[in-house]
Amino acid sequence: xxxxxxxxxxxxxxxxxxxxxEEFIRRDGRTQVIFIGTQRGIExxxxxxxGYELRTINVEGIKGRGAKALAKGFYQIPQSIWQSRRxxxxxxxxxxxxxxxxxxxxxVLAACFMGIPTAIAEQNAVPGVTNKILGLFADKIFVTYAxxxxxxxxxxxxxxxxxxxxxxxxxxRLPKEERWFRNLLIFGGSQxxxxxxxxxxxxxxxxxxxxxxxxxxxxxxxxxxxxxxKAYAGYDVAANVTxxxxxxxxxxxxxxxxxxRAGATSLAEITAAGKAAIxxxxxxxxxxxxxxxxxxxxxxxxxxxxxxKELSGKKLFAAVNDLLxxxxxxxxxxxxxxxxxxxxxxxxxxDACLQLTxxxxxxxxxxxxxxxx
Numbered sequence: 001x002x003x004x005x006x007x008x009x010x011x012x013x014x015x016x017x018x019x020x021x022e023e024f025i026r027r028d029g030r031t032q033v034i035f036i037g038t039q040r041g042i043e044x045x046x047x048x049x050x051g052y053e054l055r056t057i058n059v060e061g062i063k064g065r066g067a068k069a070l071a072k073g074f075y076q077i078p079q080s081i082w083q084s085r086r087x088x089x090x091x092x093x094x095x096x097x098x099x100x101x102x103x104x105x106x107x108v109l110a111a112c113f114m115g116i117p118t119a120i121a122e123q124n125a126v127p128g129v130t131n132k133i134l135g136l137f138a139d140k141i142f143v144t145y146a147x148x149x150x151x152x153x154x155x156x157x158x159x160x161x162x163x164x165x166x167x168x169x170x171x172x173r174l175p176k177e178e179r180w181f182r183n184l185l186i187f188g189g190s191q192x193x194x195x196x197x198x199x200x201x202x203x204x205x206x207x208x209x210x211x212x213x214x215x216x217x218x219x220x221x222x223x224x225x226x227x228x229x230k231a232y233a234g235y236d237v238a239a240n241v242t243x244x245x246x247x248x249x250x251x252x253x254x255x256x257x258x259x260x261r262a263g264a265t266s267l268a269e270i271t272a273a274g275k276a277a278i279x280x281x282x283x284x285x286x287x288x289x290x291x292x293x294x295x296x297x298x299x300x301x302x303x304x305x306x307x308x309k310e311l312s313g314k315k316l317f318a319a320v321n322d323l324l325x326x327x328x329x330x331x332x333x334x335x336x337x338x339x340x341x342x343x344x345x346x347x348x349x350x351d352a353c354l355q356l357t358x359x360x361x362x363x364x365x366x367x368x369x370x371x372x373x
Contacts, residue, residue: 001028001357002092006036006084006107007099008043011189012265016121017099019163021052023346024353026166034091036084036107049246057083059102080106081113088114094357095119097349098134105130112137117360119353123162123264126287127151140356142349144264158352161345162268167249169343172274177254181212181238182324185255187219187245189263189282195308196259196280197224201231202313203320208236210321217255219245249273256330257323259316262294262305268345270303274338276330277303278319280311302336 037043098104281290
């Protein structure tokens with residue numbers, strides 16, 4: 001079996017693709033998987049160290065950009081489709097799966113034109129422009145939310161959930177350790193979040209006074225890593241400040257509380273692991289989908305939500321202190337979070353992809369038999 005997974009740019013698109021790749025390989029260790037992405041995306045830094053091959057194309061986004069960038073983006077589309085065609089012709093995949101992001105469009109379109117089975121995965125409740133277009137061509141469409149099905153051709157849609165890497169599902173099965181301190185994980189997505197970084201720095205004077213003591217692991221993104229690191233240095237808080245965390249699932253094993261945005265993939269991983277979280281939705285996400293994501297968890301008693309317009313160091317510390325000082329509150333959030341976690345999404349997607357490729361092989365066999373007759 002040969003599989004191409006196309007897309008990336010951010011962790012929210014890439015990590016579900018990695019989860020699907022893991023499941024294909026778990027089923028059959030002989031499966032070959034390659035990714036198609038860009039040099040600018042997170043995939044160029046992240047895939048190599050975990051053992052996946054990345055082949056790149058030249059493509060950029062076209063939505064919400066200036067006239068010059070828009071013209072460049074449109075110019076790159078036929079070029080990137082041609083580049084994708086060359087990669088597919090060389091690799092001979094059985095299926096191409098688009099997981100969102102700039103590279104997803106050209107690769108899936110090229111596969112459609114070449115008669116290769118295709119599928120796309122939509123992580124959010126409201127699909128982006130690329131997936132809206134690809135939905136017209138792809139053979140199968142995997143959605144995370146039931147309401148998303150109505151936005152695509154109904155006969156192609158399968159409600160799968162958002163796939164998460166197997167390591168996250170394993171976190172909830174680990175016994176809790178007794179510690180004299182609490183572990184707080186802070187991140188703003190794979191690219192960081194300035195508003196979260198700012199509010200965390202503002203709460204450090206109070207955080208250093210907390211009992212039990214708090215140990216912090218803070219993913220800041222590349223742009224603010226040094227500034228945030230200097231801010232921590234002025235306070236008595238044990239902290240590891242880093243631009244990016246590669247083994248997020250490993251970190252989750254030791255984490256008592258998470259502060260983060262409310263992207264679909266982050267929430268899928270949090271609930272798969274059954275972790276407690278304070279969610280600060282990105283207010284300018286398309287159709288405000290992060291607020292809707294966070295509200296769903298808050299309503300289920302699985303997280304605390306703080307809208308960014310209400311965010312301050314004082315308010316954030318109050319929420320952190322309230323939860324980390326009360327083990328029962330954390331435990332209740334964890335239980336409710338785990339109830340929402342869908343840990344078999346990758347299995348559902350791979351099952352459907354295998355059925356799709358088997359049907360294609362069957363159709364090809366019938367066609368060849370008719371020609372002989």
